[in-house]
Amino acid sequence: MQHLNMGAVMENPRRQRMGRDEFRQWAEQQEGARYERVDGEPVAMAPERAIHARIKARVWQALDRTLRDHGGDCEALPDGMTVEIDADTDYEPDAVVNCGPPIPDDAVAATNPVIVVEVLSPGTKGVDTGAKLDGYFRVPGIVHYLIVLTARRGVIHHRRAHDGGIDTRILSSGKIELDPPGIAIDIDEIYGR
Template identity: 50%
Template sequence: MTVDEFLAWAEGRPGRHELVDGYVHAMAPERAGHARAKIRAQRALEDAIARKRLPGEAMGDGMTVRIDARTAYEPDALVYCGTRLPRNDTIVPAPVIVVEVLSPSTGFYDRHGKLAGYFAVPSVRHYLIVDIDRLMVIHHARDGDDIRTRLVPSGPLRLDPPGLDLSVEDLLGPPPAESL
């Protein structure tokens, strides 16, 4: 299946799916901690964009990143720069930052398969993996032809380009409470 065939297939279909090498993969139901982390990531990115008054937008899950003709991912959050996307668009053509929150069902693929996939997209400069169990952010950044990786348990996080400043605490939120 191509990405275009996948998008037509997925239109109006219940559940969330991604396309990997032409095959549809259903996404598992998410847990409360994962849902909270996705919202926090989007909010942190929106706040950082607003502070810098940058042209661009943070989007939550539901938007698609086309990796190639037969692969499309749906990150938990992303940032693109430039003009606002039309209301009915489902693909973000040039994301600059993509965020995945690790979950038990997708953690291995998020750390490995998606790393190569996202950086195959020329516009992607930062891939943030939010690890809510280990309370850290894994920051992969494009540096010329290389990808730098930092494990960031706390403190500031500079995402340049596009020039955003936020903190790991903004992404992780308060320490988890098992009773919540």
């Protein structure tokens, strides 16, 4: 998602720090706009372009279909679910795979995210490849971070290595191996054939 200048969005143009509960209560009152919380401050998410929405939907569908076929205790969730990075930062990836016990119906955060996906847009490139890359891998259970390109066909797959480092592959065809949870999704399914 693209981030907007909060001064143009909030009634009070002065930025304000919020705790997680305060932010969630405030965000529920904001009609027609979505926000992430970064360093304790709300950051508006811009409307999506059609290409972004299409690719995001296909990624979620591919993950959902594959996980249902695979069986097990993981589920794919579309955007809107929060991934809590630390006490001051909460992101909303374009898709997330959560494993373990099912998330309660009234929950707003993934309890055990293993895969997070961001679909890149011109306005989010720096955040998705910098701050979010760092943030997502601070969450111990996250093993895979997929950055899906929109300007051209390609997926940047960051994977937590056994030694604690991050391995990166850039793929434009074939399958993306995601273990855990032991699945693979085809890039053709993301971009259409």
